[in-house]
Amino acid sequence: MKISYTWLQQFLQLDWEASKTGELLTDLGLEVEGIETKETIKGSLQGVIVGEVLECIQHPNADRLKITKVDLGTGEPLQIVCGAPNVAAGQKVPVATIGTMLYDDKGAGFKIKKGKIRGEESHGMICAEDELGLGKSYDGILVLEDTIEVGTPLATVYNVQSDQVFEIGLTPNRADSMSHYGVARDLRAGLMQNDINLELISPSVSDFHVDERTLRIDVDVEDKDLVPRYCGITISDVEVKDSPEWIQNRLKAIGLTPKNNIVDITNYVLHELGQPLHAFDTAKIKGNKVVVKNLKEGTKFITLDEVERELSSEDIMICDAEDNPLCIGGVFGGLKSGVTENTNAIFLEAAYFNPVSIRKTAKRHALNTDASFRFERGIDINTTEYALKRAALLIEEYAGGKMASDILDVYPEKMEDFQVFLSYENAYRLIGQEIPKETIKKILASLEIKISSETEGGLGLTIPSYRVDVQREADIIEEILRVYGYNNVEFSHKLNTSISFDTTNETKIENIVANQLSALGFNETMANSLTKEDYVNLTENLQLEHNVEMLNPLSSDLKVMRQSLLFSGLESVSYNINRKNNTLKFYEFGKTYHKFQDKYQEDKHLTLFVTGNRTKDGWNAASRISDFFYVKGIITTLLSRLGVHKLKTTPVKSDIFSEGISFGLGKIKLVDFGTVKQSILKEFSIKQEVLYADFNWENILKLTGKKNLKVSDMPKFPAVKRDLALLLDDKVEFKEIYNLAFQSEKNLLKEVDLFDVYEGDKLPEGKKSYAVSFVLQDESKTLADKQIDKIMQKLQQTFEKNLDAVLR
Known part of the structure; x- marks a missing residue:
C-alpha cells in the first residue's frame, strides 16, 4: 500500500523527515518497506532558469541554427546555439544550464554539457516543453510570459512539487489503516506516546446541503445481511472534465492514473478515508430506482474492462428497476452504467458490504480492485455517510454539481460497537x-x-x-x-525455555534417510500441498473425482490438494532447469490426499527426483549421466540402511513411467521407480530425462518398526545368474517378460531383473533392446550346466513365441 507523506501531512501537521516518520510507523506495526521520492516533473526542473534572449543571429556554418546571447541574471550573458525555428530576441525562455539533468518521456536522463556546435561554443540549452516534461509539443522552444523575472527558477513558475511515498507492507488484519486518514490516526497515537500531541485534522463536511430535490433515485436492499448499510445521493448539472492538478498529483504519487474529475474524486476519497464509492450515470438507471440483490446463476454482465462475465447467484449486484445489472457491488462497475464525457447527472453510492461475500465474488471473477481489497477486510460502517458527503462536496466544487436529492441511507439495524x-x-x-x-x-x-x-x-x-x-x-x-x-519492554539476559525433542521412531527413521540422501548430494524440497486440479488428467492412475477441493481457493493453480507428489516435484525441477541448473537431486517427505465417496484419506510418501549428471565435471573424471541403474542403486542402498533386504522385483503398474519397476517385500509394495514419460515431462517443458521414485512411507515404517527378527539359514548351494539380450517390439513392457519368465519356470527361477534398455538408430524401426538377468537357485543341490542351459533355452523359446523376441 502506498501512502503519500504530503497527503498524510494534511491530517497531521508533522515536520519530521520522512525516514523518521517511517521508523515510527514500522514500530507501530505498519512496516515501511521503502520510501520513494515522487516528483510531478521528473528532476523537478533543477538547474532550469528563466532567461531573456538578448541577441539572436544566424549561425555562420548552419542554415537551421541560431547563435543567441541569453541573460540569466548572473552578469555575463551566455552564448547558446539553438536550432528552434521560433527563437527570437526579446523572448523569456527556459534555459537548462551546464550540469542540468533533463529526462525524456520514458524517464531516461541526459546531462547538459558545454560543447561546440558547428564550430561555435554553446553554454546551455534553450528548451522546448517536451524536453522539460511540461507537455508534448516539440515545434519550438517554450516562450514564457514577459512578466517573469530573469533568473527565476522554472520550478517555481510551474509549481513543481516533490513528495515522499511510503510503501507499507500492510498485514490483512489492519483494515483500519487502509487509507491516509487511517495511517495518520495510527501515527498520532505513536506520537502521543512520544509526548508529541498533534491535532488530527479531518476533512470538514459542514458545508454539505441539498440544493434542490429534483432528481430522486430510490433504493431497495433485498438482503440486509449482505448489505447492512447503503447510502446514495444524486448530483445534477455535473461537467465531466479533467481533475484539478492537486488531485491528479496526489493520485499519481500513489500510482493511480487520473481519468476524469468524477472518477478521480471517488478514488481520492477511497484512499483518503478508506471508503469505496461508485458513481453511476443516472440516465442509465431505468425506473429511477436502485435495487441491491442477487441475480440468477449464469446471468451475463459486461464489466468496465469490457469482459463479459457469468454471474453467480451469490454475487451482490446493483441493478435498476428492471433488474438490469449496473455494477458488481463492492468489486467492479459495469461498462454501460459508468460515467462518460456526456454524463450530466450522477448517482453516487457509498455502502458497507459483507466482507465474506465480497471476498468470494472477487476470487470467483479473479478481480482484485482497490474497493474489493478494502471491503474484504472490513471497512468502518460509520464512515459511509461521512465519506459520501466528502465526495459530494468535492464533486460540487470541481465538477459544478448540485445536490439534487437528500441522502438516502438504508441502515435498518445499527451495528453496535x-x-x-x-x-x-x-x-x-x-x-x-x-x-x-x-x-x-x-x-x-x-x-x-x-x-x-x-x-x-x-x-x-x-x-x-x-x-x-x-x-x-x-x-x-x-x-x-x-x-x-x-x-x-525490558527483558532478562537469562533465557529460560523448555526444549522438547520428537523422539518417535518415525522421526528417527526420517532422519536416517534424510542424512543418507543428503550425503549422496540430494537437496530436500517442501512443495505446496495445494496444486492444479487438472494434473490428475496426466495419468490414468489418478481420478478427478478423488480430488480434495478447497472451498475458497486462493487461485486456480491452488484449487485442490495433491494426489501425487510427482507434479509438484516436476514444477521444482522445471523451475531449476529454466535457470540453467540442470543437474538435480531432490527428495521430499510429503502427503497425498484423496477423497473416496465421503471418506478422506492421507498417505505419507518419500519421493526422489534425479536428472542430469551424477556429479559435476572434474579435472580428473568426466561426468556421467544419472540413469535408471544409478537410481536403483540409491534405492537399494537406502532400503538396506533401514534393514530391508531380499527385495522382490515386480513390474511397475503406474503409467507415469516409460520404464520402471517396483520393489516390495512379500506382498508389501515399498517403492515404484523409473523414468518419467516424455508426455508428462512435456507438460512442464522439461526436455531432459527425469528419474522418479515414490516410496510408500507407511509401509516402510511398518517394516522398520518391527521388533521381531526372523533368522534363517543361508542357502548352502550357490545361485546362478544368466543374461539375455532380447530384440523386442517397442510396445513390449518389462512386466510381460517378468510374468512369462515365472510362468515358464516356477521352481528354480528366483529373480528377474532389467539392467539395460537401448533404443537407437542402429536398431530396426519400432524395435528396442532389453538386457534382462535371471537368477536361478536350487536349495537342495548345485545346479548343473545342462539344467541351467535347458531352463534358459526354455525361457528364450517362451519369449520368441509370445513376444516375437530375437536373441541379439
Whole structure:
C-alpha cells in the first residue's frame, strides 16, 4: 500500500523527515518497506532558469541554427546555439544550464554539457516543453510570459512539487489503516506516546446541503445481511472534465492514473478515508430506482474492462428497476452504467458490504480492485455517510454539481460497537512486565478506545467501529504493546525455555534417510500441498473425482490438494532447469490426499527426483549421466540402511513411467521407480530425462518398526545368474517378460531383473533392446550346466513365441 507523506501531512501537521516518520510507523506495526521520492516533473526542473534572449543571429556554418546571447541574471550573458525555428530576441525562455539533468518521456536522463556546435561554443540549452516534461509539443522552444523575472527558477513558475511515498507492507488484519486518514490516526497515537500531541485534522463536511430535490433515485436492499448499510445521493448539472492538478498529483504519487474529475474524486476519497464509492450515470438507471440483490446463476454482465462475465447467484449486484445489472457491488462497475464525457447527472453510492461475500465474488471473477481489497477486510460502517458527503462536496466544487436529492441511507439495524474487558493482570502477564495503569489508559485514549467502566482489576472498553480486528482481550493487549513499543519492554539476559525433542521412531527413521540422501548430494524440497486440479488428467492412475477441493481457493493453480507428489516435484525441477541448473537431486517427505465417496484419506510418501549428471565435471573424471541403474542403486542402498533386504522385483503398474519397476517385500509394495514419460515431462517443458521414485512411507515404517527378527539359514548351494539380450517390439513392457519368465519356470527361477534398455538408430524401426538377468537357485543341490542351459533355452523359446523376441 502506498501512502503519500504530503497527503498524510494534511491530517497531521508533522515536520519530521520522512525516514523518521517511517521508523515510527514500522514500530507501530505498519512496516515501511521503502520510501520513494515522487516528483510531478521528473528532476523537478533543477538547474532550469528563466532567461531573456538578448541577441539572436544566424549561425555562420548552419542554415537551421541560431547563435543567441541569453541573460540569466548572473552578469555575463551566455552564448547558446539553438536550432528552434521560433527563437527570437526579446523572448523569456527556459534555459537548462551546464550540469542540468533533463529526462525524456520514458524517464531516461541526459546531462547538459558545454560543447561546440558547428564550430561555435554553446553554454546551455534553450528548451522546448517536451524536453522539460511540461507537455508534448516539440515545434519550438517554450516562450514564457514577459512578466517573469530573469533568473527565476522554472520550478517555481510551474509549481513543481516533490513528495515522499511510503510503501507499507500492510498485514490483512489492519483494515483500519487502509487509507491516509487511517495511517495518520495510527501515527498520532505513536506520537502521543512520544509526548508529541498533534491535532488530527479531518476533512470538514459542514458545508454539505441539498440544493434542490429534483432528481430522486430510490433504493431497495433485498438482503440486509449482505448489505447492512447503503447510502446514495444524486448530483445534477455535473461537467465531466479533467481533475484539478492537486488531485491528479496526489493520485499519481500513489500510482493511480487520473481519468476524469468524477472518477478521480471517488478514488481520492477511497484512499483518503478508506471508503469505496461508485458513481453511476443516472440516465442509465431505468425506473429511477436502485435495487441491491442477487441475480440468477449464469446471468451475463459486461464489466468496465469490457469482459463479459457469468454471474453467480451469490454475487451482490446493483441493478435498476428492471433488474438490469449496473455494477458488481463492492468489486467492479459495469461498462454501460459508468460515467462518460456526456454524463450530466450522477448517482453516487457509498455502502458497507459483507466482507465474506465480497471476498468470494472477487476470487470467483479473479478481480482484485482497490474497493474489493478494502471491503474484504472490513471497512468502518460509520464512515459511509461521512465519506459520501466528502465526495459530494468535492464533486460540487470541481465538477459544478448540485445536490439534487437528500441522502438516502438504508441502515435498518445499527451495528453496535464491540465491548471487551481488559484485565490488568492478563496484560502484565502477556506483555512480560507491569506498565503503569495511567500509561495504559493514555494509549487506549490515543487509539480512540473508550473506557466504559473501570474496576481495580481492569477496564471495560468500547472498541471503535473501524477496528474490526480488535475483538478479544488479547487484541487489546497487542494494541497497547505496539503503541507502548516493543523495544521498551525490558527483558532478562537469562533465557529460560523448555526444549522438547520428537523422539518417535518415525522421526528417527526420517532422519536416517534424510542424512543418507543428503550425503549422496540430494537437496530436500517442501512443495505446496495445494496444486492444479487438472494434473490428475496426466495419468490414468489418478481420478478427478478423488480430488480434495478447497472451498475458497486462493487461485486456480491452488484449487485442490495433491494426489501425487510427482507434479509438484516436476514444477521444482522445471523451475531449476529454466535457470540453467540442470543437474538435480531432490527428495521430499510429503502427503497425498484423496477423497473416496465421503471418506478422506492421507498417505505419507518419500519421493526422489534425479536428472542430469551424477556429479559435476572434474579435472580428473568426466561426468556421467544419472540413469535408471544409478537410481536403483540409491534405492537399494537406502532400503538396506533401514534393514530391508531380499527385495522382490515386480513390474511397475503406474503409467507415469516409460520404464520402471517396483520393489516390495512379500506382498508389501515399498517403492515404484523409473523414468518419467516424455508426455508428462512435456507438460512442464522439461526436455531432459527425469528419474522418479515414490516410496510408500507407511509401509516402510511398518517394516522398520518391527521388533521381531526372523533368522534363517543361508542357502548352502550357490545361485546362478544368466543374461539375455532380447530384440523386442517397442510396445513390449518389462512386466510381460517378468510374468512369462515365472510362468515358464516356477521352481528354480528366483529373480528377474532389467539392467539395460537401448533404443537407437542402429536398431530396426519400432524395435528396442532389453538386457534382462535371471537368477536361478536350487536349495537342495548345485545346479548343473545342462539344467541351467535347458531352463534358459526354455525361457528364450517362451519369449520368441509370445513376444516375437530375437536373441541379439
